[in-house]
Amino acid sequence: MENSFSLKGKVIVVTGGTGILGNSFINGIVEAGGAVGILGRNKQVAEERADVINKNGGQAIALVADVLSEDDLQNAKQTLLDKFGRLDGLVNGAGGNMPEGVLQPDEDIFKMNIEGMKRTLDLNLWGTLLPTQVFGDAIAKTGKGSIVNISSMNSKRAITKVLGYNMGKAAVDCYNQWFAVELANRYGDAIRMNALAPGFFLTEQNRNLLTTPDGGYTERGEKVIRQTPFKRFGNPDELIGALVWLLSDASAFVTGSMICVDGGFSIFGGV
Template identity: 60%
Template sequence: MPYTNLFSLQEKVIIVTGGTGVLGEAFIRGIHEAGGSVVILGRNQEEGEARAEELRAAGGQAIFAKADVLNEADLIAARDLTLQTYGRIDGLVNGAGGNLAGAVIQPDQNLFDMDLPALRQAFELNLFGTLQPTLIFGKWIAESERGGSIVNISSMAAQSAITRVLGYSMAKGSVDNFTRWMSVELAQRYGDKVRMNAIAPGFFITHQNRDLLTNQDGSYTTRGAAVIRNTPYQRFGKPDELIGALVWLLSDASAFVSGEIVSVDGGFSVFSGV
């Protein structure tokens, strides 16, 4: 294949869970711009339908399927809709996830008085919300003639101790472990047909963390300032800056890459603070 075509997603159908979120919007747009057909999964039907229509208006192929990543029946229905519409699945982006207020350990909270139900909920959303779509969509990818690529979304919280976000950190650490484990099992059972990798974003402003990192006037909170201080680029990431890594991992350009956790973080993960 010519070098210029390696990064193309032409004739590839990619499912994106969490496609109605802030980062999900960048994911679906990047896949569209690389020539791929997009299946947007999310719980916000109005937003999902609007995003699919926007891509279609721009000349792309896109559909929306309302689905909760923890609901097996929703995912099966989304798989069936995808196959009815396009006849194949070539990739999966496990973009659904996020933090929950009850799973955050506040500075003035008794350390031994954690909200265990909330921690379990955060763990289920981020880990099993990655695992369950992989089982349902990944099975079709693995057993198809074409094979394909699965990309999970990790976090800086999986790589070092970030205060407060215990539930989220444990879950994302497990996502990293699952990514490595599953990549090996896939290779041993299906050869090079299916690869699994993950992207570990640095700090990006989303609906969930905006109030933790920035004040209403746009200035940094104490926590936001600490993040900037420990990010060599001295700024937060822009969602579009995740697109290059995502397209690479979904495209044939990464055909010999599996089990990797790719940091897109402005240097946060390698900076010692000195």
């Protein structure tokens, strides 16, 4: 019996593939049988991760690019096609917060860093849209594929301080639904777009905001835990199942959706 959850024979690009969550994404894809393009700005990390996968019998290639540079992305696409000859999927994992996109409680709300907010929004929105424009064209030439965007709890609720990130992820949600419809209008069920919405996972960007050096929680971390019915942060590998499902043929009738992997954060009213 054919395993519809398998990614065997599929080639998937993961932007943000050099990050903590990106590492789980690429390993999950390889474990499901797929070949992976590890795209990020950190050449050393991308190459190290590709080498480990290749030495263990998988297929991977390092792709060095800034997701806000169309020239970088075009070069990365050509490198990938020269290696594998096709592309079946894209995970838009690049994004995140920036210090200049944060408004602290003691700062004047009417004098926020507008340019900083714009830069953070741009990274998350255009850092998702531009790779889709570039790699989506290759998926269309393959004839069938799946694109997975990364949303966030920040698009569902007003998470304090990180306005630029909130706006960027909310824009990604809008884009996810709009583009899924347009893909369906043009390609039927051949090319799908969905979103994965992680809850709170410890990464390099938020670790110091949520935890103390001794392993405890900061005040902000405690608030997150109180709002999460599972009463813990997520493990990056807990995103793999939903990601592989969205990339695989097992989700063939799913498009424009958002899958929350959040320990219940998005549904809990706090009481």
